[in-house]
Amino acid sequence: MFIRIIALLLMALLVGCFDSDDDTPLFMPAPLPNQAPQISELEDQIIDSGTSSDALAITISDDTTAADNLMLTASGDNPDLLNESSFSFGGSGENRTLTVTPIEDITGMATITLMLDDTDGGSSETSFLLTVEQATVSLSGFVRDLFASDLNAEPIPVDGLVFEQDAGNDDFADLLQ
Secondary structure, eight states: OHHHHHHHHHHHHHHHTBOTTTOOBSSOOOOOOOOOOEEOOOOOEEEETTOOOOOEEEEEEOSSSOGGGOEEEEEESOTTTOOGGGEEEEEETTEEEEEEOOOTTOOEEEEEEEEEEOTTSOEEEEEEEEEEEOEEEEHHHHHHHHHHSOTTSOOOOOTTEEEEOOOOTTTTGGGOO
16 A cells, blocks of 8 residues: 555656646756856967968867857957957857957067857957067168169068168179179
């Protein structure tokens, strides 16, 4: 008799856990909290003034949001070196790229922060340091380019360049003939 009562109670409990229309459980476990999306880290970068970075590879993922629906943005902490148009994203899905183009003829350092947001309100970020150095050029090469240019050509820029002393006694002999 005792076993029969236990069996009836279990059946009543199991039957009462389901909606009779579609067999959907009335008691569902609590959903897991949203996990933050994942973004790969980038190494610090050093580039010359007047150039862009290589396309930096970034890997992104999320446990609930498709990679194409993840929002990737970038910002820098030095507005004299970087502005909104300094960041260009490429790629798709989990494999993205970032190319950074600093403001022309400016040198300095900036911390760049990448932010990744999913559609459920989760977010994560990573940062790296960008150093923009003055480009070093050969003085004799610069002078040769200057003398070889057409009189009506655009002026050759000098800002942002560091000249190194490399002229020997005969380096300009061919230009003086």
